[in-house]
Amino acid sequence: MRIPVISGLLLVSTLLAGCGEQAAEPAAVAPAQPALTLSPLGELALRPERNAPAAVIGRHEARISAEVxxxxxxxxxxxxxxxxxxxxxxxxxxxxxALALERAEAALAQAEARLAQADAQLQRAQTLRERNFYSPEALTLRETERAAAVADARAARASRDTARRALDKHSLRAPFAGVVRERPAQLGELAAPGSVLLTLVAAGDPEVAAQLQPQDVEVVAQAGEWQFEAAGVRHPLRLIRVSPAMNPESRSVEARFAFAAAAPAIGQSGRLLWRETRPWLPADLLVRRDGRYGVFTAVDGKARFHVLPGASEGRPALVDLPDATRIVVLGRHALQDGAALP
Structure with missing residues (x-):
């Protein structure tokens, strides 16, 4: 059976045309919008526990020195x-x-005897003057002698009191109830004026002295709760005062606290603990744009990049935003400032 030529040619042409046709390119697919998740800052923020060096000290500490x-x-x-x-x-x-006091008392006795004699002579001179048997000049001399005797007696009395006080300085007594912390003096030594003989620390009402960095002063004052930790034990505290002056050597500010319950021994070193009242964001929620770290917030349906001053990579950052602020959590890395939010 013969196939018609024209039909064969048409079949071959059709097959050749089919083999030479190229496959059509697939249609371009629009990039998928990244999934976004937003959460209030109050749910994301941390209130980390902070600490500063501190020590238990006595309310009073006296270095008892010799005065003589x-x-x-x-x-x-x-x-x-x-x-x-x-x-x-x-x-x-x-x-x-004691010998000096004895001499001063003897001198006072002499001065008082001369004063008594001057009083008697003045009274006799006044009586004679009333009878016109004594000249005015002689009476004035008696009055002068009596005034000098009064001054001598006052000086002698002051010398006696000074000697008595000097004797009292040889017996040193505790100015308050306390514990002897140091005693550099030894029996038989010569104590010079100003030399420290012992150190006395008040035993009652111990306090905690903490050294704060200037930027933490306001935060600590507003914390509301404080603890002193030493040897693994925590003691609740209450704030007494914060010094308005800075230590020029350590560049720190001292804060004083009282114990709300039982206190550890005076001299114990430890840490002052308090919890931040300001919100901090974990380091993994920060994004970097134009060399600065911050977060994306939702403002009027758009993503706004909020720079966090002082933020750095790998460290939690202090946030200066209200707790109700919506923060972009999931999808934040693909965002740009001003991008529309779904």
Whole structure:
């Protein structure tokens, strides 16, 4: 059976045309809009616990020094010993001071005797003057002698009081109830004026002294709750005061706290703990744009990049926004400032 030529040619042409036709390119697919998740800042923010160096100190601390030069005769207290207010803690050799007091008292007795004689002579001169047996000049001389005797008696009395006070300085007593922390003086040594003999720390009402950085002063004052941690134990505190002056050496500000319950031993070192009241964002929520770190917030349906001053990579950042601010969490890395939000 013969196939018609024309039909064969048409078939071949059709097959050749089919083989030479190229496949059509697929239609372009629009990029998918990144999924976005927004959350209020109040749900994302952290309130981290902060700390600063602190130590338990006595409310009063006195360095008891000698006021006179004398040999140390008695030291009835030891380091760590508790003493009551007014208790004898150091006695210096008082013999020289006692002799000086005795001389001052003798001089006062002489001055008072001369004053008594001057009084008697003046009274007799006044009586004779009334009878016109005494000249005005002689009466004036008696009055002058009596005034001089009064002045001599006052000076002698002051010398006696000074000698008595010097004798009292040979017996040093505790100005308050406390504990002897240091006692550099030794029995038999010569105490010079101004030399520290022992250090006394008040035993009652201990306080915590914390050294704060200037930028933390306001934050600590507003914290509301504070704790002192030492040896793994935490003690609740209450704020007493914050110094208005800065320590020029450490560039820190001292804050004082009182214990709200039982207190550890005076001299214990530890840390002051408080919790931030300001919101902080975790480091993994920060994004970087134009070399600065911040977050994307939702403002009128658009994403706005909010720069966080002081933020750095890998560290939580302080946020200066209200807790109700909506923060872009999921999809933030693909956003640009001003992008529309679904």
């Amino acid at each position: 030069a004398a040999t140390i005769q008695a030291l009835p207290v030891e380091v760590g010993q508790s003493v009551a207010a007014g208790a004898l803690i150091v006695r210096l050799d008082p013999r020289d001071a």
